[in-house]
Amino acid sequence: MGINLITIVSRSCYCGRKVRFQGASLSPLPSLNGRSRRPLSGQTFQVPTQAGLVEPIHLVQVDLPASRQVRELSLAACHPTLPLYRLGSANSVSETPPGPGSYAMPDGANTLAADFDADVAPLEDIDVSDVELWRTDSHWPLFERLRREDPVHYCRQSFFGPYWSITRYNDIMAVDTDHEAFSSEAELGGIAILDPGSELRLPNFIAMDPPKHDAQRKTVSPIFSPSSLARMEPLIRERAGRILDELPIGETFDWVDRVSIELTTQMLATLFDFPFEDRRKLTYWSDVATAIPGPGSLVETEDAKLAVLMECLAAFTQLWNERVNAPPQGDLISMLAHGEATRNMSPMEYLGNVGLLIVGGNDTTRNTITGSVLALNQNPDQYAKLRANPELIPSMVSETVRWQTPLAHMRRTATRDVEVGGKTIKKGDKVIMWYVSGNRDDAVIENPNAYIIDRERPRQHLSFGFGIHRCVGNRLAEMQLRVVWEEILKRFPVIEVMGEPERVASPFVKGYHSLPVRIPA
Numbered sequence: 035m036g037i038n039l040i041t042i043v044s045r046s047c048y049c050g051r052k053v054r055f056q057g058a059s060l061s062p063l064p065s066l067n068g069r070s071r072r073p074l075s076g077q078t079f080q081v082p083t084q085a086g087l088v089e090p091i092h093l094v095q096v097d098l099p100a101s102r103q104v105r106e107l108s109l110a111a112c113h114p115t116l117p118l119y120r121l122g123s124a125n126s127v128s129e130t131p132p133g134p135g136s137y138a139m140p141d142g143a144n145t146l147a148a149d150f151d152a153d154v155a156p157l158e159d160i161d162v163s164d165v166e167l168w169r170t171d172s173h174w175p176l177f178e179r180l181r182r183e184d185p186v187h188y189c190r191q192s193f194f195g196p197y198w199s200i201t202r203y204n205d206i207m208a209v210d211t212d213h214e215a216f217s218s219e220a221e222l223g224g225i226a227i228l229d230p231g232s233e234l235r236l237p238n239f240i241a242m243d244p245p246k247h248d249a250q251r252k253t254v255s256p257i258f259s260p261s262s263l264a265r266m267e268p269l270i271r272e273r274a275g276r277i278l279d280e281l282p283i284g285e286t287f288d289w290v291d292r293v294s295i296e297l298t299t300q301m302l303a304t305l306f307d308f309p310f311e312d313r314r315k316l317t318y319w320s321d322v323a324t325a326i327p328g329p330g331s332l333v334e335t336e337d338a339k340l341a342v343l344m345e346c347l348a349a350f351t352q353l354w355n356e357r358v359n360a361p362p363q364g365d366l367i368s369m370l371a372h373g374e375a376t377r378n379m380s381p382m383e384y385l386g387n388v389g390l391l392i393v394g395g396n397d398t399t400r401n402t403i404t405g406s407v408l409a410l411n412q413n414p415d416q417y418a419k420l421r422a423n424p425e426l427i428p429s430m431v432s433e434t435v436r437w438q439t440p441l442a443h444m445r446r447t448a449t450r451d452v453e454v455g456g457k458t459i460k461k462g463d464k465v466i467m468w469y470v471s472g473n474r475d476d477a478v479i480e481n482p483n484a485y486i487i488d489r490e491r492p493r494q495h496l497s498f499g500f501g502i503h504r505c506v507g508n509r510l511a512e513m514q515l516r517v518v519w520e521e522i523l524k525r526f527p528v529i530e531v532m533g534e535p536e537r538v539a540s541p542f543v544k545g546y547h548s549l550p551v552r553i554p555a
């Protein structure tokens with residue numbers, strides 16, 4: 035039996051909440067058997083607390099690799115009622131010294147997320163939905179392995195329950211374009227890996243199958259037409275310019291808050307003709323809509339989440355009532371209030387569709403704006419190329435949408451037994467199309483891990499999905515990003531990234547909480 039030090043650090047739970055830990059070491063240790071590091075089942079550990087007292091924790095289930103156990107422990111600390119582990123008073127543990135594959139995080143802590151050695155881990159242990167992998171941006175080698183060895187992969191056990199992973203570009207296309215075998219219907223589980231609680235199952239057309247989906251989508255489509263976008267462009271440009279003109283020069287600030295959020299929020303307010311001074315409420319409602327309730331989360335319980343969403347509904351109902359009694363206008367609420375397929379929607383369905391448009395247009399564009407600054411900083415040759423050739427902005431935007439993949443996945447539910455890539459997916463199974471992986475598939479995209487702003491086919495990516503649900507707002511998103519970059523290049527030769535981004539701990543929204551930047555004086 036080997037004796038090693040174990041340091042207790044802060045980690046994230048599956049719900050995204052950071053769990054802070056006390057204490058410094060843990061002993062006795064399980065033997066670290068080569069790379070597999072499987073502690074013995076039922077072992078008891080002594081954990082010194084901050085006050086120096088030694089308290090026991092008992093692992094009641096330790097047949098998972100060590101890195102997974104660490105995350106299960108975080109889960110138990112964050113959600114003590116979950117029956118995975120029973121702990122004394124401990125929180126979470128991480129091993130030191132770091133083993134092969136482990137890496138230093140920006141804050142100096144070592145994470146075991148990457149320590150889950152992608153090349154030797156048993157395939158059946160791979161769970162790419164683990165939020166820690168997303169917070170630490172360490173999912174890449176796991177997806178690479180799945181694409182190579184088990185492209186249609188079944189994960190039997192995860193926080194989100196069992197699910198299939200579709201990881202290759204062409205298999206994702208096949209699933210996304212077969213809406214009969216693969217349903218988006220909310221009743222069956224909807225479009226994300228997390229099943230919604232029953233009381234929060236808001237109907238909206240992204241989570242509907244034909245014919246209802248098609249009719250509702252048709253109602254809002256005109257706002258995304260080329261002529262409508264051309265009408266909106268000057269206002270978006272003027273608002274973008276104003277945001278950029280107010281940025282501090284020569285000091286570090288958070289790009290996410292000052293630019294990405296503000297720009298997308300202003301765009302949403304424009305789309306809905308929502309009271310401009312209340313626009314940050316849209317951001318808040320969008321964040322609540324995608325938050326997983328839990329201690330420390332934006333909303334702690336499903337009831338609290340519902341209460342906030344009801345506030346959102348009340349505000350939008352008032353706007354609906356104003357617009358339904360006025361002649362049809364070009365804004366989205368007016369379109370829904372007057373549209374044949376949508377004017378008789380139930381309040382929950384209206385809320386669902388408003389929520390869809392807020393979330394659809396919010397997180398995605400916000401994270402692409404942040405991603406563009408990060409990607410150009412990580413690839414200074416591409417940044418220089420862009421400065422020298424501003425006409426590359428549109429293809430840089432598309433390359434960033436691929437590189438970032440702001441929605442890491444979409445989920446479907448199999449409506450019958452169906453074969454994909456030689457595997458039989460059973461009726462009722464949860465199927466995750468990992469766009470983030472398909473976008474790095476070298477069988478389809480040349481040199482996919484590189485960020486190249488003048489690719490030959492920059493719009494060849496999966497980030498907007500395919501088939502009947504392909505993002506209805508994709509041209510609006512591209513227009514907004516193009517306008518922002520045209521305005522940025524007019525003003526600032528360089529935006530420097532000053533530190534690591536803080537990433538969202540979610541396998542669905544792939545984005546950033548913050549990114550420190552500086553515009554040199």
Ligand code: HEM
Nearest residue numbers: 239240394395398399497498499500503504505506507511
């Ligand atoms: C870079 C920005 C964006 C990305 C990456 C993105 C991504 C996506 C994806 C992956 C889907 C589902 C596709 C599928 O299931 O096959 C989708 C659907 C949708 N998006 Fe976007 N989106 C973006 C911007 C926007 C914007 C700006 C809006 C509107 C304000 C929007 C509104 C929608 C709507 C309403 C749907 C549902 C379409 C349907 O079910 O028919 N999106 N988007």
